[in-house]
Amino acid sequence: MTAHKVRFEPVGVEISANEDETVLQAAFRQGVSLMHGCKEGQCASCKSLLVEGDLEMEKYSTFALADYEREQGYVLLCRSHAYSDLTVELLNYDEEMILSGLPVQTVQTIVSAIEPLTHDIKRLVLQLVEPKELRFRAGQYVDIRIPGSEEHRSYSMANTPTANDHLEFVLKVFPGGRFSSLLDESFVGTALEVTGPYGSCVLRENSARDVVLIGGGAGMAPLWSLLNDIAERGLKRRVTFYYGARARRDLFYLDKLEELQARLAEFRFIPALSEPFPEEHWEGETGLITEVVAQTLSAGSEVDVYLCGPAPMIDAALPVLARKGIREERILFDKFTPTGKVE
Ligand SMILES: Cc1cc2nc3c(=O)[nH]c(=O)nc-3n(C[C@H](O)[C@H](O)[C@H](O)COP(=O)(O)OP(=O)(O)OC[C@H]3O[C@@H](n4cnc5c(N)ncnc54)[C@H](O)[C@@H]3O)c2cc1C
Numbered sequence: 227m228t229a230h231k232v233r234f235e236p237v238g239v240e241i242s243a244n245e246d247e248t249v250l251q252a253a254f255r256q257g258v259s260l261m262h263g264c265k266e267g268q269c270a271s272c273k274s275l276l277v278e279g280d281l282e283m284e285k286y287s288t289f290a291l292a293d294y295e296r297e298q299g300y301v302l303l304c305r306s307h308a309y310s311d312l313t314v315e316l317l318n319y320d321e322e323m324i325l326s327g328l329p330v331q332t333v334q335t336i337v338s339a340i341e342p343l344t345h346d347i348k349r350l351v352l353q354l355v356e357p358k359e360l361r362f363r364a365g366q367y368v369d370i371r372i373p374g375s376e377e378h379r380s381y382s383m384a385n386t387p388t389a390n391d392h393l394e395f396v397l398k399v400f401p402g403g404r405f406s407s408l409l410d411e412s413f414v415g416t417a418l419e420v421t422g423p424y425g426s427c428v429l430r431e432n433s434a435r436d437v438v439l440i441g442g443g444a445g446m447a448p449l450w451s452l453l454n455d456i457a458e459r460g461l462k463r464r465v466t467f468y469y470g471a472r473a474r475r476d477l478f479y480l481d482k483l484e485e486l487q488a489r490l491a492e493f494r495f496i497p498a499l500s501e502p503f504p505e506e507h508w509e510g511e512t513g514l515i516t517e518v519v520a521q522t523l524s525a526g527s528e529v530d531v532y533l534c535g536p537a538p539m540i541d542a543a544l545p546v547l548a549r550k551g552i553r554e555e556r557i558l559f560d561k562f563t564p565t566g567k568v569e
């Protein structure tokens with residue numbers, strides 16, 4: 227196997243990359259946490275500038291990397307294979323995160339529980355079989371291989387890293403969804419291959435700022451992990467959790483959220499319903515969660531914001547947060563983008 231050195235500037239970090247793996251995979255393998263999103267050449271999160279060396283790229287979307295950018299030397303690290311030593315200039319990176327990553331592993335698991343949380347959201351628990359533990363940080367996700375195929379789907383852990391012999395997830399079921407529609411009782415006992423951890427939507431360790439969590443639907447998963455991690459570690463940070471759902475029947479974990487109140491220094495849970503049923507007699511906030519954030523979050527707040535959920539929610543939240551004067555580097559997010567085809 228031919229391996230080449232890849233040096234990332236301006237951070238001065240070096241890794242080794244085999245020709246049969248992408249530069250992003252090589253970095254993950256060595257615990258170097260580069261910015262990424264889809265890992266499939268579609269989102270541009272890993273776009274970087276090739277300063278020196280030869281590489282080849284697998285198929286990617288020209289939405290992520292336009293032809294004129296390619297001509298200027300820009301590359302997508304999730305599609306790039308090194309064929310000589312490389313020097314790459316990172317465009318997006320987080321210095322605190324880059325060397326604090328955990329190595330990505332592939333583990334064998336077995337489905338140990340599935341239970342409904344709402345009419346279309348389920349809790350999935352996977353027991354680790356081999357190896358028996360997977361280290362991750364609260365807020366991260368893994369890729370689960372769809373049985374009998376080479377395709378995978380990404381899911382964020384909902385449990386905290388202290389219990390690393392199993393992984394818990396909160397999944398929205400899409401009718402006909404290749405993975406999510408498999409989640410009925412007969413799926414318990416199925417062997418599943420899981421690769422991870424991925425994602426940089428993790429708690430900023432060196433920050434004492436208040437925490438704002440914003441999520442919707444199954445976006446509860448990573449935020450639930452972050453919330454419980456803050457409680458388990460006894461961190462004295464004020465937490466506000468904005469959560470959007472359609473109707474009262476789409477809310478879950480309300481009792482557990484109330485219990486968390488006693489375990490966190492200061493905690494506010496602000497649910498908002500966009501389409502409450504009249505018979506639900508909802509008296510809380512109504513409207514899209516991003517509108518509620520716009521109305522209630524104080525401008526100029528010294529906060530770290532963690533955002534998880536459907537891409538349109540995140541796209542709507544980012545300008546709201548910018549208008550509130552929250553600096554870009556204090557906003558971390560994972561978009562739950564559907565796995566799509568490369569155009
Ligand atoms: C980083 C990341 C983390 C994620 N974490 C979670 C998580 O914790 N919980 C969770 O439930 N999901 C999460 N997702 C989404 C998840 O990976 C799948 O995309 C989703 O479960 C659908 O997969 P499927 O195989 O069931 O459906 P597919 O077979 O991929 O799609 C079937 C149909 O369902 C519809 N559909 C699928 N996904 C969406 C969507 N996001 N919005 C609207 N319609 C859609 C479309 O109509 C599609 O044609 C995450 C995604 C990413 C990228």
Ligand code: FES
Nearest residue numbers: 263264265270304
């Ligand atoms: S992670 Fe490379 S394009 Fe999305």
